[in-house]
Amino acid sequence: MTGRYSLFQMWExxxxxLIANHRFYVEQSRKxxxxxxxxxxxxxxxxxxxWLEDNDHRFNPDFHLPGDFEEQAFDAGLEFYELLKGMEARTRLSVVAGMYHEWDKQLHQWMVDEMRGWCSGTKFEKAVWKATLTNFAELVEPLGxxxxxxxxxxxxDACRLVVNVYKHGNGDSLTQLKQKYPEYLLDSVCGRTAPLFFDGLSHKDLSVSDDQFQAFSDAIESFWRDVPADLWDHDQAVMPAWLSKALGLNGNAPRKKQGSSSP
Structure with a gap:
């Protein structure tokens, strides 16, 4: 009986x-x-x-009403609150972006390292580093x-779009986010995400709550936990077009990795 070969392996x-480092990042970012x-x-x-303390000396009963300074102090506090809320939102988005980019780099590096056993040349590595999550799915789904x-x-997928909108502003990712995951866009005036208000929404309305941040974190951990210990080749395991092109092939089955054969 001819043995099969493991094209991808995840060492426990x-x-x-990977999971421990991810948890450390999330926990320390929160702390x-x-x-x-x-x-x-x-x-x-x-x-x-x-503000009241700094401006109390300016009060002149001949020109100011008793509540004038209290109202201005309230406005100063409100402005400070809004600035802090904006900083909190940007900080959370920065943490999300850092978390996603680290996962994305780790995934691509793992792919390259595993594929060197059955792919060769620099073109395949460049293609892998350019590969999207959809491209990755096209590669591993035929393997089970x-x-x-x-x-x-x-x-x-939602995290990818959120990070792209945060990084690049308006563009294709914003359009996709509106269509697929509108819950990450919150109108700052009316607080709604209904399609009726979509035309006026922009990258400025990007919003990730603490619960959504946790959902992104959980997804990354679940992904790493779900990686099979081995992904075996088989006769129907046809390469996706993007990888075949990089290897100069025409949709042939993946080359067998040398070593790690099943019985």
């Missing part, structure tokens, strides 16, 4: 390391960055009090890992 200690915005209402009140059917896939 490596899997545990060292996001926790600083835990009580911005109190900070806004302090800013209002500080149907990632697009898994719950984590939707969150990873």
């Amino acid at each position: 200690p490596f899997r545990r390391s 060292r960055l996001l926790s600083q915005f835990s009580d911005i209402e109190a900070e806004a009140n302090q800013a209002a009090d500080k 890992w149907d990632i697009r059917s898994k719950p984590y896939y939707i969150h990873l």
Whole structure:
């Protein structure tokens, strides 16, 4: 009986390391960055009090009404609150972007490392580093890992679009986000995401809640946990077009990896 060959392998200690490093990033980001915005209402009140303290000497009963300065202090506190809310939103998006980019780089590096056993040349590596999550799915699903059917896939796809909109602003990713995952766009005026308001939404309305951030984090961890220990070749395992092109082939089955054969 002819043995089959493992085209992709996930070493368990490596899997545990990936998950541990991911958890560390999320936990420390919450502790060292996001926790600083835990009580911005109190900070806004302090800013209002500080404004009164700094401007109390300017009060002139001949020109000012008793409530004038209190109203201006309130406005100063409100402005401070809105600025902090904006900073919190950008900080959370930055944390999400860092988390996603690290996962994306780790995935592509793992793919390249595993594929060197049955692919050669620099063209395939360049093609892999350019590969999207959809491209990756096209490669591994014929091998038995149907990632697009898994719950984590939707969150990873949404995270990809969120990060692209955060990085590049308006563009194709914003259009896709509106169509596929409008829950990450929140109108700052009316607070709605209904399609009726979509035309006026832009990258400025991008919003990720703490629960959504956690969902992205859980999706990455679930992805790493779901990677099969081995993905075996078989006669129907035809290469996707993007990889065949990089290897100069015409849709042939993947080359067999040398070593690690099944009985």
